[in-house]
Every structure is written in C-alpha cells, then in structure tokens.
Amino acid sequence: METNNLITVVVPVHNRADIVLRTLDSIYNQTYRPIDLIIVDNASTDSTLEKITEWSKSRQKGDFNVEILQCEEAGAACARNFGLEHVRTPWVMFFDSDDEMRPEHIAKVTREVNEHPDCQLIYFDATVMDTDGWSHAMSINDTNMMRAHLFHCILSTQRMAIRTELAKSVGGWNKACAIWDDMELGVRLLLSTDKVRKLHGDPMVVIHPSGDESLTGDNYQTRAGKFEKTLDIIDEHFTQPQFHLEQMWVESRRMILAAMYAREGKKTLATALRKQILDRHAWSDAMKLRAVYTTQRLLGHGGSATAEYFFKKPKAKAK
Numbered sequence: 641m642e643t644n645n646l647i648t649v650v651v652p653v654h655n656r657a658d659i660v661l662r663t664l665d666s667i668y669n670q671t672y673r674p675i676d677l678i679i680v681d682n683a684s685t686d687s688t689l690e691k692i693t694e695w696s697k698s699r700q701k702g703d704f705n706v707e708i709l710q711c712e713e714a715g716a717a718c719a720r721n722f723g724l725e726h727v728r729t730p731w732v733m734f735f736d737s738d739d740e741m742r743p744e745h746i747a748k749v750t751r752e753v754n755e756h757p758d759c760q761l762i763y764f765d766a767t768v769m770d771t772d773g774w775s776h777a778m779s780i781n782d783t784n785m786m787r788a789h790l791f792h793c794i795l796s797t798q799r800m801a802i803r804t805e806l807a808k809s810v811g812g813w814n815k816a817c818a819i820w821d822d823m824e825l826g827v828r829l830l831l832s833t834d835k836v837r838k839l840h841g842d843p844m845v846v847i848h849p850s851g852d853e854s855l856t857g858d859n860y861q862t863r864a865g866k867f868e869k870t871l872d873i874i875d876e877h878f879t880q881p882q883f884h885l886e887q888m889w890v891e892s893r894r895m896i897l898a899a900m901y902a903r904e905g906k907k908t909l910a911t912a913l914r915k916q917i918l919d920r921h922a923w924s925d926a927m928k929l930r931a932v933y934t935t936q937r938l939l940g941h942g943g944s945a946t947a948e949y950f951f952k953k954p955k956a957k958a959k
Contacts, residue, residue, distance in 0.1 A: 652719030672747035717813035745844035795826030892947035899936035
C-alpha cells in the first residue's frame with residue numbers, strides 16, 4: 641500500500657466476526673484524516689474475513705486506505721509482525737480487535753507527533769470497561785518508565801504509537817511470547833530510546849476485557865507457564881550488573897504471579913514458583929520478595945507498590 645500518510649493502524653483479528661466491526665467502526669469514525677488501516681486476518685475459521693472484506697468495501701476512500709492481509713502463521717504477534725512488514729507510514733499503532741478508540745484519539749496522537757518531531761514513542765492512558773458497563777481509567781504516574789512498564793504495562797498494545805523505523809529496528813513482536821508480548825516489546829523499546837512522551841488528557845482508548853477470549857484477560861491459572869516464559873525472556877534483557885533493580889522488578893512480577901495463582905486456589909503452582917524465586921536470592925532480597933508475595937496474596941493488589949517501595953535507587957547522600 642503506497643502512501644504519503646503519517647500513521648497506520650494495524651489490527652490483527654482471529655475469529656472475531658461478532659465484535660470486530662465495533663473496533664473497525666471506531667477507527668473509521670476518527671476525526672483525523674488521512675489514515676491507513678491494515679487488518680490482518682490470522683487464519684480465522686468463522687466469517688471474520690468475509691465481514692471485514694464487506695466492511696472495507698464501503699469505507700475505502702482516498703483519505704481512508706484499507707488493506708486486508710491474511711497471515712496463516714498462528715498468533716497475534718505473528719499477525720502484528722506481518723502487518724508491520726506492510727506499513728509504509730512514519731508512525732504505526734497496533735490495536736486489538738475487541739477494543740475501541742474515542743473519535744479524537746488519532747487526532748491527538750498526530751498532534752503530539754507534529755509538535756515533537758524528535759519523539760520516537762508516545763504512550764497514553766486507557767479506560768477499561770467490563771461487560772456490565774462499569775469502567776475505570778488506567779493511569780500510572782511514575783518517573784521511572786521501565787518500572788512503570790514492568791509493573792503496569794504502560795506500553796500495552798493499544799496504548800502506544802511507535803515510530804515505524806524504531807518498531808522494525810527492535811525486531812517487532814516476539815512470537816515466542818504467547819502472552820504479555822506487549823510487555824516484552826515495551827522493554828526493548830525503552831532500552832532502545834529515551835525519546836518518549838506521554839499523551840496527557842482523558843483516556844481515548846476503551847479496553848473491553850471479555851473473559852478468556854479477550855486479548856486482555858486476568859485469569860492466570862488457565863495460562864500458567866506462558867506468563868513465566870515471557871518473564872524469562874524479559875530477564876534476558878537485564879543480564880548486565882547495572883540492571884540489578886530491573887532484575888528485582890521482574891522477580892517481583894513473578895512473586896505477584898505466584899500470589900495470584902494462590903488466590904485462584906492453585907497452591908501447588910504458587911508454592912513451586914515462590915520457592916524457585918526465593919531459592920536464588922540472599923536473605924535481604926528474599927525478605928523483600930516475601931513481602932511482595934504476602935501483600936498481593938492477602939489483598940489481591942498492592943504487590944507492585946510494595947516492590948516499588950523496596951526496590952528503588954538509594955537517595956544520594958548530602959554533601
């Protein structure tokens with residue numbers, strides 16, 4: 641798709657015939673033009689491909705370019721990378737097929753791009769809406785972006801815009817990560833650039849967690865092992881001694897995961913993971929990690945705040 645436009649939205653989709661048009665309509669209804677949209681059908685077996693093809697016929701126009709691709713290799717990461725290969729604009733946004741954009745979203749992102757031409761990565765807040773219509777904002781204020789990302793995934797799939805050259809230079813999405821692949825990509829992005837800006841204001845993205853089929857779910861036991869593998873991959877980015885804090889943040893994420901297994905009644909999973917973590921640490925760090933686990937296990941939250949309290953850079957001594 642040849643283009644002189646500024647931004648492309650890439651949407652992977654697999655068997656979402658019933659809900660994908662809500663997402664696509666929210667992109668089409670953006671006040672900003674022009675937009676390039678790449679929809680990647682990831683080997684759907686329902687009527688998804690037929691529906692998105694029919695949808696595109698009535699929306700394709702000069703200032704709204706739609707390209708439909710078919711990726712036979714399974715997995716959202718594979719589909720996103722396939723879409724990324726076809727991006728020809730300077731900026732790219734990835735979006736899940738069950739979420740929505742507010743009408744002003746891309747206009748605000750592109751305004752930020754134009755006002756800060758040296759920027760390489762923009763992130764923004766989102767609203768999570770459950771199936772009963774209740775919503776809450778996902779907004780994190782932390783001066784350390786890596787810490788904020790490891791604990792709160794501030795660079796989740798639908799919450800960032802990336803300079804295309806940067807996205808390609810870091811290798812795109814890691815298909816070895818069956819889950820939390822946006823967390824792993826975000827780590828590589830933050831290690832590659834400090835030209836990052838936050839887009840302030842009301843959240844312009846609406847995330848719709850819808851149970852196990854959602855790309856943004858919170859059921860841990862059914863995906864045990866996948867979380868651990870992604871955290872192991874993230875660990876590989878922090879092998880140098882100067883990354884001790886980052887290593888402890890990843891360990892804290894493992895402890896939080898173990899605590900969530902325990903809260904879901906999977907005590908064997910929880911105990912095994914907890915022991916594995918504690919066995920490789922000296923007494924001082926082990927006690928702090930135990931506190932992270934206990935807080936999360938008892939309250940269902942607070943583990944990240946506990947870790948942030950214990951594992952931080954010491955204050956410089958007064959001269």
